[in-house]
Amino acid sequence: MAGRPVHTFEVLRTENLTAHIVRVVLGGGGFDTFTPNDYTDAYVKIVFVRDDVDVSALPQPLTLDSFNELPAEHRPTVRTYTVRNADAERRELTIDFVVHGEHGVAGPWASAATPGKRAFLMGPSGAYAPDPAADWHLIAGDEAALPAISAALEALPDNAVGKVFIEVAGPEDEIPLKAPEGVGVNWIYRGGRADLVSEDRAGDHAPLIAAVKEANWLPGQVQVFIHGEAQTVMHNLRPYIRKERGVEAKWANSISGYWRRGRTEETFRQWKRELAQAEEGANA
Numbered sequence: 001m002a003g004r005p006v007h008t009f010e011v012l013r014t015e016n017l018t019a020h021i022v023r024v025v026l027g028g029g030g031f032d033t034f035t036p037n038d039y040t041d042a043y044v045k046i047v048f049v050r051d052d053v054d055v056s057a058l059p060q061p062l063t064l065d066s067f068n069e070l071p072a073e074h075r076p077t078v079r080t081y082t083v084r085n086a087d088a089e090r091r092e093l094t095i096d097f098v099v100h101g102e103h104g105v106a107g108p109w110a111s112a113a114t115p116g117k118r119a120f121l122m123g124p125s126g127a128y129a130p131d132p133a134a135d136w137h138l139i140a141g142d143e144a145a146l147p148a149i150s151a152a153l154e155a156l157p158d159n160a161v162g163k164v165f166i167e168v169a170g171p172e173d174e175i176p177l178k179a180p181e182g183v184g185v186n187w188i189y190r191g192g193r194a195d196l197v198s199e200d201r202a203g204d205h206a207p208l209i210a211a212v213k214e215a216n217w218l219p220g221q222v223q224v225f226i227h228g229e230a231q232t233v234m235h236n237l238r239p240y241i242r243k244e245r246g247v248e249a250k251w252a253n254s255i256s257g258y259w260r261r262g263r264t265e266e267t268f269r270q271w272k273r274e275l276a277q278a279e280e281g282a283n284a
């Protein structure tokens with residue numbers, strides 16, 4: 001990751017989509033070097049640079065390595081975000097950030113973003129797009145996955161069939177979605193912000209789990225896309241889909257945690273490594 005080019009954007013405008021999601025539209029010179037891809041879960045690594053770092057004085061072209069000579073406390077923080085929309089013609093890149101209070105780097109940055117503010121990012125990467133060969137689509141997630149879910153729904157053909165489950169704090173968090181007629185969208189309310197609700201509404205007890213498990217299974221080949229809080233997804237929904245429902249990896253390869261309650265992205269990476277090691281051990 002360290003040697004990849006860092007693209008330089010600036011904030012054009014922001015919009016509060018709901019009380020818990022802020023949309024930030026980036027523009028400026030970023031599209032000189034940034035090339036969108038065709039994945040509906042396309043994502044970027046946003047590089048949060050302190051305001052007092054003079055980026056133009058760093059080794060160019062800019063990569064994460066350019067920051068290596070700075071004292072540790074001046075080096076950037078990296079966070080992962082979905083490309084909600086990349087409009088190469090208008091040279092605009094849209095990212096929807098979950099706002100989760102004062103803690104963290106990305107959430108507070110997005111809440112406070114104003115036009116003209118610099119934004120640096122690497123990518124895009126991606127892995128999923130709805131497969132037209134699937135008979136139906138099962139799509140689920142929480143607010144962090146809502147941008148990728150929205151993009152997936154927009155990419156589905158008009159005759160697509162599917163079921164969508166989105167867990168949010170409450171009815172005020174619903175946003176309009178463009179889904180084909182045969183794709184039913186179900187909003188699930190947990191009753192508060194994902195990081196603040198009590199344990200009996202989160203992790204292993206997130207209401208998204210019951211909603212997905214109670215859904216009637218449609219005939220034919222399913223393609224599954226599920227992302228959100230990691231305990232919910234990796235310890236509950238993924239085993240349900242892969243083991244209980246027996247969906248082959250080929251049709252369920254986009255199921256993962258996007259964040260973990262009580263962990264920053266750095267300590268969540270460690271959580272993921274430990275889970276991967278435990279799974280390798282179990283399969284050995």
Ligand SMILES: Cc1cc2nc3c(=O)[nH]c(=O)nc-3n(C[C@H](O)[C@H](O)[C@H](O)COP(=O)(O)OP(=O)(O)OC[C@H]3O[C@@H](n4cnc5c(N)ncnc54)[C@H](O)[C@@H]3O)c2cc1C
Pocket residue numbers: 043079080081082083096097098099100103104105106107108143144145147148193194195257258259260261262263264265266
């Ligand atoms: C491929 C991918 C795509 C993603 N796309 C998006 C996206 O489009 N929009 C989006 O908002 N997020 C997205 N995420 C999740 C995002 O990367 C994490 O939520 C990240 O931790 C936010 O960074 P932060 O600096 O705000 O908080 P951190 O410093 O990482 O964490 C600080 C605290 O905030 C909590 N926290 C972090 N995220 C949330 C949350 N969503 N809700 C409640 N509490 C939280 C943590 O548990 C921790 O206690 C994506 C993640 C991945 C892997």
